[in-house]
Each structure stands twice: as structure tokens, then as C-alpha cells.
Amino acid sequence: MQFLRKQFPVMLAFVMGMTMFIREFVPAKFSERLYYGFTNWAIVITGFAAVFAILSLLHHHMNKVRRRAQGYGYSVITILAFIQMIILGLVFSVEPRTPAGWEYQWMFVPMQATMFATLAFFIASAAFRAFRARTWEALALLIAGLIVMIGRVPIGEYISTHLGTFADWIMNNPNMAGFRGIVLGVALAQVAIAVRIIFGIERTYMGGGD
Amino acid sequence: MxxxxxxxxxxxxxxxxxxxxxxxxxxxxxxxxxxxxGAEVPDKPAAAGEPGDAEEAGPEALEDADIVIGMEPAGEEEASAVEVPLPSQVTVGDLPNDDGTAVYLTWDAFPQETSDVTYTVYLAESRDGPWFEAVSFPANEEYMEEYGHYFPGFFWFQKARHPKSRHVVIVEDVRIGEFNRTGEEIMLPEPVGFTIEPNVGPKNEDGEPIEPGVIDELTGEEVVSQKFVEVEPRKVGTMFLKLTSTVNGETATYPEILEVGARQNWFxxxxxxxxxxxxxxxxxxxxxxxxxxxxxxLFIRKISGLDAVDEAIGRATEMGKPILYLNGMSSLADLPTLAALNILGRVARRVANYESKLTVPCRDPIVLTVAQEIVKAGYADAGRPDAYNADDIFFLTEDQFSYAAAVCGIMMRDKPAANFFMGYYYAESLILAETGASTGAIQIAGTDAPTQLPFFVTTCDYTLIGEELYAASAYLSRExxxxxxxxxxxxxxxxxxxxxxxxxxxxxxxxxxxxxxxxxxx
Amino acid sequence: MDKERKPSFVERFLQMDRRIIYTLVALAVAIPLLFPMGLPIKVTPEVRSVYDTIENLPAGSNILMSVDFDPASQPELYPMMKSVMRHVVRKGHKLAITVLWPNGVNLAAQCIEELKLEFPEWTNTVDYVFLGYQVGGAIVIMSVGNSFSETFPKDYYGQSTAGMPIIKEFNKLGEADYMVMFEAGNSGDWWIVYGTEVHDVPVAGGVTAVVAPQYYPYLQAKQLNGIIGGLKGAAEYEKLTEVPALATSAMDSQSMVHALIFVAIVLANIFALMLVAEKRRRAQEGR
Amino acid sequence: MLNLAILLQAESELLPWQQSMADFFFSDGMVTLGTWIAAGLTLFMFSFVYKDNPLFRFGEHLYLGISAGYLMSLYFFNNMKPKFFYPLMPFLDVSGDTTLNLWVLIPGILGLFIIFRLIPGWGWLSRITFAFYIGGFTGITLPKVLNGLLLPQFYATIDRIPYMVTSWDELVLLINALVLFVGALSVLVYFFFSVEHRGFVGGVSRVGIYTLMIAFGASFGYTIMARVSLLIGRMQFLMFDWIGEEIVGRIAVLFHGG
Incomplete structure (x- = not known):
């Protein structure tokens, strides 16, 4: 039992990790089958986890209703919206000509687009507060930001015709250099964490204790 | 250094x-x-081709469109063998590094090549035919050089040595059938058994359309609009290739019929x-x-964002407000999520010590379950397993903006004293960070998403940039x-x-x- | 020491409530939409080339449009499509419209409805045919090389295309005098490779700003006759046709928001510097 | 208008009741109702940038329920049905493409382990699932990181420095090459963890910080236009699709005094 709880998961992670790693270097047919087999299995596992997740969501909101927590009425909305949607969805499917599809069309999509559009407000206020030359670093941020921002709209041309060209230069040179450095570092860190997981050195994800 | x-x-x-x-x-x-x-791979890279007199000019239009599947190209070969340059040093082989679905054919290029010469490769199931046209192209295209990455050689970087002086044709995994007008696949009516695409892609090497579809005898209407005929070399086993070159309608055939089979490769x-x-x-x-x-x-340099973790947790405890922790928008198949969960483990341990509340809304079902396990373990390690409440680590939805809206709702109503945004983020990063900033929380972000870093850097108090996200769990644990x-x-x-x-x-x-x-x- | 002092305008500006910024942004977007200002727009040669081609074709020429985008690209491509279509209608050309992206059909249908209001005498089946959507992507393109009426046996409205007056003169890609495609992805590559190059039809692309870079090489290779890129291109076209509409106002909105943010940032920095100088001066005086 | 379904066109065979349901949901009345609901919800969701309020809370909770329900249904139809239920019960698949495949019981059991977390004392079983899932994906990711991230970036960073300068253009090329080379290297130095950032390393890592700041600023400024486009799109929906171009136009004329 102790073996199943402690050693077995670590061994399983090692075997799975090594198999999938080596698979990448084998061009033969079975290698591809292994890949799709694994990802399909992962999809099934996620499906079960989704049931657990939904129970968690419902439990969270039921709890609020039961405790009559402040604003529990809104939790009722979530629960009702979820239940009607999943029933309609599973019974009539989710295509556009069905009730679920109609709700998707006229509720889901506009709310999604609106949340996305709020970014215009946030980006403006973030720019206003962050683009201050408090330090030399902030000054670099400020100048690069202003040039690229204004170089992309027609009014930039009225300030200087070279502004657009310079904005492109910043995007293609210093900007690219910075992100290249980040990506190189991240890639190395990812190799390191992957190796730690495969070799069972990093096992936070398995929890601890019993 | x-x-x-x-x-x-x-x-x-x-x-x-x-x-x-x-x-x-x-x-x-x-x-x-x-x-x-093996024996057949070109080992004489720079060898010049036979001195064929390839210079006959002529505004010859290529007539690929007229080639009927199953046609016998043999007829003209003797007549023109003298004038038409003959391909030389022809070799065939199994295409390396594939799953056994392709073979290749290479031969020497002529010293000066123009589009006047056309090469055609024919293919058959047996030595006696019937022969099917596999591919046809002008002589100044399809050099080994362009396909170097198919032939990495002893070291992958040897590709540079693949010469421009050799041609290559790769016969790949293809299947017999055709598209009808609505884009549906249908099988060819006649039992072809074994054919190969008349031209790779719907236009020929000259940019001309390939032959129009077959006309139905009864209705007089066009049955197909696009033909594709394919072959799977592995299933066929051994197959036979024949190479011809054509100038001004005169054709020369390489005397030898080449035999080849495709194999699966293991490295x-x-x-x-x-x-x-x-x-x-x-x-x-x-x-x-x-x-x-x-x-x-071991020495490790200061990471200011992580020194602030204790400060943030402490402040939350003083104010009696919860701590919000997000694991990013990605699933556990992504490494940044794992890095975020590792940090969550450390944060949970500290939060348990300070006796404040940790709220973790999740977007991915599996991340949810793992996060629950980690927080539970963190509380247990800190000696306060009773303080763990599974309901604090809960699922919201997999939809990006609905998740963002719900998290914003939590931030505006529960007013957490500290917000942690770890892991991978998309466009919603700014919605989260700006809303969080407006509630006055201490915000610590950590992401390796290059596109979102600017927004975290400008709106959060501390940001772990790229690799620092991965270093964080080491830094916090000092393990x-x-x-x-x-x-x-x-x-x-x-x-x-x-x-x-x-x-x-x-x-x-x-x-x-x-x-x-x-x-x-x- | 100056606790009692009322915060100056400068300080209040620097600590401006974010909601003021939100309101200003909303206004900067909404007002130009209502009252297009028509900020001067510089017309680029690649847009002018599209305009000139349509303008200089004799009336009654055959023009093909392909609508290959979905609502996600609507803000950029819809105004562009409407503006080009309006130009085509105004010049009295014959128009055939195909759709390769399933969700583009309704956008095209809506555009036609709106133009019908502007041009009541513009008649279906005579002046234009809306062929609708057909599955198949590149296959559809190859197929329209042979015939519209066979590729699209019924049009969007369910009528049989075969007998339509317009189809008699304009029944395949090769008969088009000009083509304009609206692209949010790579279907434009198919049009060029399998369609216009094969049948030798001059073609222009109306593309989103995101995919524009991938179409510029075609322009250099003369495989495209012009490119209308993003909202800015649409605004340029509206300027050429002298009907300022959605794109012009949207471009005004863009410029206004950018100008607003720019001015706010510059002011904030000047004020912040002033504040620092002020503090330094006061500290010196206090000493 | 948002994307109405073209499904009516694409799908030929609908049962009569499906057809009438489809007709109902595409009827003008339902479209108008939909537009009004969409406009209302758009305003609800926008209201949160001002402050938290009951309308936003309503919208937020509705959105949460609907999106969770919708995506779960979608997941069921797109993933669970073809990948789990059909292989177990091939007779369900009318197309007859699926064959019996009992192997899917293994991920089924691993999935059940996760649900067993609800039973006290059985929670540890889910560790086996985590190990399987995380181990496998890590193995997949490791070579992909090298192949898709590390090597290509590495490859791009190593480049010729065109030191022979004879013209203005060549000078620009030289500067570009130097900026890329020095920028990328200095950022890498900034990410050294086991070395104190003092002296030479400190100096180089300062250059790295400046490179990063310029990159962040540029990237920030570059995104503004795209975000404003989204807001314009929403505003156009509210002002033209909902209220109607006619009315808005008239208001505009009114203010113009015409």
C-alpha cells in the first residue's frame, strides 16, 4: 500500500516521461500512435476531472446559498444558468439552431466580446499610470512605448514621417532582442523543471503527507 | 566567467x-x-552529370495536362535517345527518418539546366508496368539542396553538403481517390489498384491547372473537378521507378528500371x-x-518579487483579508502551470502559518484537483491540516473571459489584500491586474508569456519575469x-x-x- | 508639513481617478463614430491601385468578390468590404460574391442589404449574384474556374443560379475582369495560387492588419494588384470613394484614443517633473 | 450583426421538429430579442469598469453559469463521446466508424481516481492519475521545448555581424546586428541566479534590464491599437446594430444642426 502511495506514482511519472520523450525521436508509425493514444487518454481523464470540477463549482455556490452568504442570490443565478445550459446542451446539442446555440449566440458571445473590449479602457489607464519617468528604466519603457504607440496611427505621420519606421525598428531590434533573451532563459528553465519532474526530484504536484 | x-x-x-x-x-x-x-545514397556529391547537350532551345509548353493516368511513355525513347540528354547516376532509396511511407529518387543534374528539359518519373507495381506518371517538372527545379532536411546524413548539419548538382524526387504516402465538386472524396471508378498523383498539388509545375475532371458518359456533366491519385509505398512493398527526360517532345528514358521499397525508420x-x-x-x-x-x-541572487511574498501574506493577515492565487490560464500539460503550482505549495505553507485565508479559483479541471492536493499538503506540512477548506480552491469555468470576469468579481467584493498571478496568461492578464490594482491589493505576478509581461510589469507591484517564475519555488523553499x-x-x-x-x-x-x-x- | 494644503491641480491630475480615463476613452471612441471628423488620411499607392482599377474599368465589367472572414475580423474588414462594394455598384459593374468562411455569409448578406437601401435599383440576379458559402476551400476555387453555376447550383437565397441573367455573361473565374478578396487568414493564398494566377485575373486583397505582412510579398511579385490593409486601408478607400463611413470614423476613434493617451502621458510626465522641481525648491527654502 | 448560423444552409437533413426549432430560433422575433439581450448584457458587463454593481454581478454570474455549461456540453460532444463512450459502446455511433476498444477503460479508471477524491481516505489514488498525466505531458514537452523554442532562438541569435561598413544602410545593419547580439546576451546575464549581480555581471545585467524595459514598452504600445479596435467593434454593435444606424444618424444630424 505504501508502495502504491509513494513509490509507484514516482515510477509511473518516470516511465511515462521517458517513454514520451524517447518517442519524439522515433519516426516509425507506432510512435505516432503512442502520441495520439496518450493525448486521447488525457482527454478522457480531463473529462472525468471536469465532472469533479463542476461538482466543485456547484458546491461552492450551493454553500453560499446554504449559508445565506451575502449576495447568495447571484449564486442561484449561476447554478440555474449552468443547469439549464447543460440540460439544453446535452438534450438538443449545442449547434446554432438549438436553444443552447441561441443562448451562446446572444449571451455568451456578446459578454465575451465585451469583457475583451474592456481591455481598451484598462490599457489606457495602465499606460497613464505606468508610463512615468520615475527612474531611468521607466524612462526607457516610456519612450519605447510612446514611439511605437504613436507610430502606428495616422497622426504619428504628422509628428514625423520617420516615426513609423522607427517604431518598426524598435519592434524588430531591441524588442526582439529582449524577448529572445527571455525565451532562451525560459526554455532552459523548462528543460530543468521537466528533468526534475521526470526524475522524481520535483513532486510537489503529488502533494505530501499521507 | x-x-x-x-x-x-x-x-x-x-x-x-x-x-x-x-x-x-x-x-x-x-x-x-x-x-x-546504404549503397544507393549519393556519395559523390559534387560529381558533374554526363555531358548531355542540353542546350536545345524551344518555346515548348509542357503538356502535363494531357498525360493520362496509366499511359505508357515507352514509345518514343529509342527515336530520340541521341539528342535528348539522359539522366545519369540515378539512385533510389528509402527516405530516411520517416514512418515508412516514402522513397526517393536522385540523379545528377546537367551542367546547365533550363526549363526546356522536362523530367518525368513513372511508377509501377511490377517491372512490366503499367506505368503511372508520378511527377513531372522542368529541369531547373527540384534540386537536392532544397530537400536537404530530408537527408540529414551522418550529422544533421551535413545538409549543407547536399549539392545543387543533383535532383531529387520524393514519392510519398498518397492514396487513390478524387474530390467531387463539393469537396467530398470519392474513389476512382476504375480499379486502378496502384497509381500516383499526376502532379503534386492541384497545379502543375508550370502553374497551369491540371487536367479537368472526368466527364460522365451518361449525363455529359463533369464528375470531378480535381483528381488525386495516391499510393502508399509501404503497403505496396517493392515498387519500380522509371525516369525520362523530354526536350521538344522528344523523350529519353534512363535504361535501368529502379526497384525500391519503403521502410520504417527507428531513429x-x-x-x-x-x-x-x-x-x-x-x-x-x-x-x-x-x-x-x-x-x-548555494548562493542565489535576490529576487525582489519573492522577498515580497512574506510581506504580502503578512499584510493580508493583519488586515484580516484573504489572499488570491491564480495558477494561470493554461493546463497541466504546460510547464508554467507546474511552476505556478510549485509556488502555490510554498505560499500555502506560509499562509497556513499566518492563519489567513487562501482563495484559489481554477480554470482547468485537472489543475483544480492538483491545486487542492498541494494546498492540503502545504497546510498539513505547516501543522495546521484543520485550516484547509477544499471549498476555497474551486472551479470557475474554462472560458477565458468568463473566468476573468468572475475573478474580477471576487477581487472587487472580497477585496483580497494580496493577489498572486502565476503561470501562463493571455489577453485577460491586464483585466485581472488592473482590477486588482484598483482594489489596492499588493500584486505579485509571474509569467513567461512574453506578450503579457509588459502588462504585468506595468500594473503589478512585483513581477517575476520569465525564468524567475521557474526559479521561484527554489528560492522560496531553499531546498x-x-x-x-x-x-x-x-x-x-x-x-x-x-x-x-x-x-x-x-x-x-x-x-x-x-x-x-x-x-x-x- | 503640508498636510493641510489642498492638492494642487497638478497633483490631482497625477492621481486622476481611473474612471475619468475610462470616460475619456469611451468618448474618444464614441464621438468620432457619431460625427466622423475625417482626419486627413494619406492614401497609400497599394490602396489607390485598387480604386483606380475599379474606377477605370468600363461600366458593366465583371467583378468577383470573395468574403473570407468571420465576425472576429468584422471591425476591420466589414467597412472595407462595404466601401469597395459600394464603389463597384456605383460604377455599374456586375458583381459575383462567394464566401469561403462559413461565418462570413451573414456579413456579406448584411452588406448587400445595406447597399440595397442606398441603391434601390441594384437588382439581384441581374447586377449581382450572391453565391453564398460552399464547403471545400481550395477545391471551391478550382471549381469556380470552370463554372459558378455548377459550383454553386443555388445562390444564398435558394434560387437556382443556372438561369440567371448575370450568370450568362459571367459564369466562371476566367470571365472576371477584376477580383477583390477579403481575407482574415490564408484563403487568399489559395485564390492566388489556384485561381487568379491560373486564369490570369487581376486581383486585389483586402486584409486584416495582422495578416497583411503575409500578403505584401504577392504585391511585390505583382501577383496582387493592390492591398487594402486593416482599418487604415479601409479608411483610405473610403476617402477615395468620398463616402466617409465606418472605417473613417473608426480610424478617427483610433487616432483620438491614441492622441488622448499620448497627451495624458506627456502631461503626466511634465507635471510629475514640475512636482519634483517644486519639492526640491521647497526643501531648499525650508533649509 | 453577430454571426448567425449558416447551418440551415449547410445541413440538409433536419427532422421536422428540428427544422421548426431552427426556424423558431432564426425567426426575426428571436433575433430582435437576441439583439436586445446582447445589448443589455454588453452594457451590464461594461458597467464594471465604473464599479462593482448589481447589474455586473448579474451578468458575471450568468456568464459564469452559461459558459461552464456550454463548454462542458461541447466537451462532451467533441471529446467524451467520440473518445470514451463510442469506443466502449460502438453501437451508439450511427456512422459506424468506431470499433470496440476496451483500452479506454484505463483512462476511465484513472479519471475515476480523481472523482474518488470526494471519498475520504481515497484521495491518494488521484496521485497515480497526476503522475500519469504530468509525467506523460512533461515527456512530450521536453523535446518540444528544445526543438521549438531553445534551438530556433539559439539558431537565430547566432548571426553574422556585418562589420564591413561602406554605406549608411550597412551601418544600420551593423547596428541592428549589435543590438540583437548585445541585447539577447545581456538579458541572459540578467537571468543568472547563482551569481551576485555586481561588477561586470552587474553592469551587463543593467543593460539587460534596459533591453527588457524597451521591449516591454514597445510591446505595450504595439498592443494599444488592437485593444481599441475591440472597443470600436463593441461600440459599433451598440450604436448601429442595436439602436440602429437610422436613429444614430438622426441624432448626429440633430447635433450637427442640419
């Missing part, structure tokens, strides 16, 4: 290790390479460098982890093993920078081979 080496000799060990690995890798890949470099030599670097970096990390076990006293891994990463970085400097210098003076070491082919 001498000071990096002070006190120990990791560099020397690294070099020893690297040499060993390279030798091993070469040895391992020898048999695999032997397979496809992708094109990815040898990926394997070597994976083993090299992996071994470096493991080596320094092992070292850290013996000598756990020697994970710290050792950081040291290993740094050593790998030194190696990389060294290679970049050397490579750039060599490139500047015209030597490309270091750069080619890093060419990812797959």
Missing part, C-alpha cells in the same frame, strides 16, 4: 560529460544511419541535436542537483536539490552564451558550422 568556476571544476566535468555524450550519441546513431546511407537523425542537447542540459541539471546534495550551501537545479541552469546558460559568442564570431568570418549545430530540423 572565471569566478563561476571558483572552488570547483564544473566546467571540466561538463566538458568530459559532453564529449562522452557526443561520442555515445554518434555510436548510437551509426546503425540507424547505415540503413539509409530520426534529423533530431540528433535535440537529443544531444536534451541529454547535455538534463545531465548538467542532474549533476548539480547531485552536487547540491553533498554541498547544500538544496532545487537550488542545485538553478545552478545547473546557470551553467547551461554559460555554455549557451559561450556558443553564441563563438558562433557569432565564426559566422562573422564565414564559418557556419556552429550555427548549423543548432538547426532544428523536425
Amino acid at each position: 572565471g569566478y563561476l568556476l571558483k572552488g570547483h571544476k564544473p566546467m571540466r566535468n561538463l566538458i568530459r560529460l559532453a564529449t562522452l555524450i557526443i561520442i555515445l550519441a554518434c555510436l548510437c546513431s551509426l546503425p540507424a544511419i547505415g540503413q539509409e546511407t 530520426d537523425t534529423g533530431r540528433l541535436n535535440v537529443l544531444i542537447f536534451a541529454v547535455l542540459f538534463g545531465a548538467t541539471v542532474l549533476y548539480f542537483i547531485a552536487r547540491a546534495r553533498r554541498d547544500p550551501d 538544496p536539490l532545487v537550488l542545485g537545479s538553478l545552478k545547473g541552469q546557470d551553467m547551461a546558460k554559460v555554455f549557451m552564451m559561450f556558443m553564441i559568442v563563438v558562433g557569432t564570431l565564426l559566422m562573422t568570418f564565414g564559418v557556419n558550422f556552429v550555427k548549423d549545430l543548432f538547426k532544428a530540423l523536425g
